[in-house]
Amino acid sequence: MTDTTGTLDEALQRLHASGPERGGWLSNHAPMAVEALVRHGHAPVVHRWLDRYRAKLEDMPAPHSPVTPANWREALGDPARIADWARFFEREVTERPWREVLATWWPRLLPGIAGGATHPVIRTGHAVRTLLTSEETAPRRAELAHALGYWAARHQPLPPLRDLGPALTAAAALDAVPPVPEQEGGIRARLAQLTAVPRWGGAPDPEAALALLTELVTAATHRYATHGHGEPVMLVHAATAPNAVLRTLPALPRALWASSVAAAWSASAAVTAAYTPSEPVPYRAVPLIAEEVFERAAAHGDDHTIKFTDTALDVGDPQALAAAARSIALNPPAF
Template sequence: MTAPLDIALPAPRNWHADRALSQAAGSLLKARPDYRQLDAALTRLDAVSPALTNGFYNHAPMAVEALCSMGQGDEAPAWLEAQADSFTLAGPEGAPLDPDDWRALIGGRTRYPEWRAFFRDELKDRPWREVLSLWVHRLVDGFSSSACHAILQTAHMARALHAHETPVRLNALANALAAWADRYSPLPVEPRPNQGVLDFHATLSWITLLPEAHAPGEGAITAGYAQLVHADDFAEVTSLVDLSGALELRFDALMQEMTRLFIAYARTPYTVIVFTHAVTATAAARTLSTLVPDALGRRLLFRAFEHGAALMAAFTPLALQAPDPIRALPPNYPAYRAARHGDDHIIKLTEALLRAYQRSHNPIYLDAIAQAFAVLPAPDRD
């Protein structure tokens, strides 16, 4: 009689899959930032409003910086040209803002030009990292404002400034902070003291999903946030999360958890877009955390987690109506493919996952890239 094996036999290897993963990983690791086109792109966007003609947030500043960060800066001019018809102008400035009255002015949604002028003056008089730290401190509780796009824009512009300080990039940071201040809107949940007893995954497992009667459909992400008033235990559960430990490692752990969330629930083009924001918001918070004091970075960590938990609570019921996620292989040269694909969410998601993969070599980030490309078709450019 043959003795039973006491070790597991290796699974048959899929050489095509191995080759695809190897090529994707290799091209990710070789990607290097190329910011030569960034200032020209940001100059073109300088007078543009945060709002597009359809009312949604203008992703262009974020997307062109992400293209440059992935080494695809040469694609930025053509990408901007393709988007230009959707831009609106910021409009003329009104009376200057009173800096002593900032608490009453944030979130007004009517004074973006004045906020832009205010932050440009601030950045002329003080070091940009000082201004950034002060205003992230003041605005961080509005992390999810405009579906977190304001903080995304701020992080992309701060990263560009950290790479090289120029007047154009200072103005771009002013524009980002202005959008965040003007659109400031905290989630509709009562804050609770942090209890710090569960890791990210365990805390998410306790999140109660919105009941079907209150779950949002395929509308604005902010409509999903509004339904959190019906999630009675949301603040209590999110307060359980443990934020202690080395900040960069905690952000890496959160990035992995948000990527798992994406893979589980990004099943349709709409839910790809929704859960992309769990990943990209975490990446943005991580970027900002390296430029501000540690205590503020810890607040960013919590708000990024809370934001992902909010998306999970609000949009998982919709995601579960679709079939299981598509399993696919990542495209060769994903940074180049993202640029050619052209969707702003694909560009920003690929860039965020690229950075996470470069830090950890964890194939989960390649799986997420593969799923995004498989589910979200390229925009119709005709």
């Protein structure tokens, strides 16, 4: 991505005065959505989109007390420390190379990948993709800091899960994930009901990790075409969360790749268990063009739809594009 307009940095600077949440726990999706819009050639609509999204933004909460290298463990998973964590990581990425910061904190944060309904890791994936593929600027480093700070504040490990036995493919593993008993309430209440998941991915060597994550993202994206109606907003995260890990992998030491596959699987399986419908609907194959599908998503304006379509374009095959079209049809337009 080469953003010669400066739009992405302008948008990120606008957003960094805002907190990562609103209403107590709903996520601010704007940094992720604007990154996807700019990447796919829609920079001219970003500021107008942000103007409309402004009503969903809240100021960054007041700081509590500084997070430091000595006390970070006691602040981990404390949402009251969101501003403290953002300031901590802003200092970190100013004083050290961002890849070094990421490599230090990735294994610390990874066990809490489901925290914040997986939004923190998704935001991290968008930030890392930008830093890997475009010029490194202060607003782009700051975006990584805010993403990691959000993740640290909402860090929440899943409960211990019983192994249901191996699944040969990611698609088969997702199909074998048992739904949680009470399909009601928010994601935190649903994830607390998780008891068991199939085993998939194993402990791959680094050479296999990229292929396994690609398989998982593809399977979860395809599955939305037939299962997205179970909860059209939340089920996008079964694909976008592991894709965030896939996007981050090239920036990480290879020694962290195997654990990244396992965490991505746990996140995708958890979201699937929380919202999977009782029955699939048929998938209808129709000719679609990737650029036109994203154009429709951008015009639709819904942040989840934009992000899911961005992931579907990464997969790029006909069923992925059909899944993106399904998300456009299922989710209400934003404005």
